[in-house]
Amino acid sequence: MYVIIVYDVEVERVARVCQYLRRHLHWVQNSAFEGEITPARLERVKAELRDLIDEKKDAVYFYILQDRHALRREVLGREKGSTSTIV
Template identity: 40%
Template sequence: MYIILVYDVSEKRVFKVLKIARKYITWIQNSVLEGEISKGNYEKFKVEIRKTIKPEEDSILFYIIRDLKYTSKENIGIIKNTDEKFF
């Protein structure tokens, strides 16, 4: 599976959230990470995130894409992460 994560987290916790997220997927743009992940790692990922954020203040959104065939990406402006391995 492939996931896109967007976070809206208090500044106090941004570094921690990013540190966790980067273990699993790749930074794309401010507040956005994406990448291929196994079901097991996705579950671990969420456990770590839940332990770190304040649920009454922070918001984490996962888009889970089961089949990339039906999804494409278009960029306007600078591409902040130019790693070619991303779809």
């Protein structure tokens, strides 16, 4: 599976969410990560993120693809993260 995660988290929690996701996926830019992930690990990431955010105030969006090749990725401007080798 391939996942793109974007999040809108209040400032007091954003560092923890970012540090956590850096251990699992590629940092794309502020509040955006992507990468290959197994279904089991995705479930774990969701459960652990649930403990890091305030579900009444924060939002985390998961765009999940069974096949990474169903996705074409393009960048306009200066690529920030190190994912250029991925797609």
